[in-house]
Amino acid sequence: MEEFYINSDGIRLHAKLDKAPGVEKGPLCILIHGFTGHMEEDHIIAAQKAMNEAGVAVLRAEMYGHGGSDGEFKDHTLYKWVTNAISVVNYAKALDFVTDLYLCGHSQGGLLTMLIGGMFPDTFKAILPLSPAWMIPDAAREGSLLGMSFDPEHIPDTLENWGVVLSGDYVRVAQTIHPEDEIERYKGPVLIVHGDADETVLISYAEKAVKLYKNAKLVTIPGADHCFTKHLDEMAAAIKSFFRP
Ligand code: FER
Numbered sequence: 001m002e003e004f005y006i007n008s009d010g011i012r013l014h015a016k017l018d019k020a021p022g023v024e025k026g027p028l029c030i031l032i033h034g035f036t037g038h039m040e041e042d043h044i045i046a047a048q049k050a051m052n053e054a055g056v057a058v059l060r061a062e063m064y065g066h067g068g069s070d071g072e073f074k075d076h077t078l079y080k081w082v083t084n085a086i087s088v089v090n091y092a093k094a095l096d097f098v099t100d101l102y103l104c105g106h107s108q109g110g111l112l113t114m115l116i117g118g119m120f121p122d123t124f125k126a127i128l129p130l131s132p133a134w135m136i137p138d139a140a141r142e143g144s145l146l147g148m149s150f151d152p153e154h155i156p157d158t159l160e161n162w163g164v165v166l167s168g169d170y171v172r173v174a175q176t177i178h179p180e181d182e183i184e185r186y187k188g189p190v191l192i193v194h195g196d197a198d199e200t201v202l203i204s205y206a207e208k209a210v211k212l213y214k215n216a217k218l219v220t221i222p223g224a225d226h227c228f229t230k231h232l233d234e235m236a237a238a239i240k241s242f243f244r245p
Pocket residue numbers: 034035036106107108109133136139144145146147200
């Protein structure tokens with residue numbers, strides 16, 4: 001494992017690279033956590049290990065205001081995450097040992113994966129949104145985030161719930177994002193993995209996304225919650241068999 005920082009317009013992004021044992025040159029997957037998450041969460045590690053076992057190097061990166069990266073959580077927005085992810089993609093593209101590039105993210109990182117897929121339509125061999133929280137922009141427009149209601153045309157300075165404080169700017173940014181456009185722009189293979197007991201992001205969003213993509217597969221994990229608690233092996237197996245059918 002190598003640990004380092006990736007520069008994203010002056011913001012230091014904490015990153016770890018785990019190469020697959022015995023693979024000199026080969027595929028690499030960028031792996032991004034979700035909202036309030038970080039790179040050492042059980043489901044992120046499970047995904048990383050599954051990829052490594054399938055011969056895929058993994059570059060875990062933490063986005064603005066999360067984990068060991070610069071920035072305060074309360075100041076993060078999806079635009080900042082998009083800027084960060086673009087920096088990570090360009091970093092990974094320049095690595096000389098990488099053959100094929102993949103992108104994977106969980107929840108808000110899954111939404112990010114969908115957006116970046118559309119922005120780099122010819123860069124990835126496939127993208128893997130896990131429990132993607134792609135309802136966030138619609139929810140921001142409807143005035144319903146963090147399990148609370150607000151007036152979407154009079155956005156409060158802060159939203160506070162679930163033990164976290166979000167800025168109104170997070171909401172302003174989210175309201176402008178239309179994931180359907182980026183779904184449409186990306187024509188490559190997509191693997192969505194989602195638990196049917198996920199109460200944070202309903203499985204219906206995965207079912208909708210898989211229909212909108214031109215080439216997507218959904219693996220539903222029965223009984224699994226948002227972070228695949230107690231179902232990590234099934235989530236990992238879905239990823240592993242996607243890379244090594
Ligand atoms: C929300 C529901 C889910 C929300 C964020 C999420 C900001 C993201 C969850 C995750 O990334 O795990 O209302 O509001």
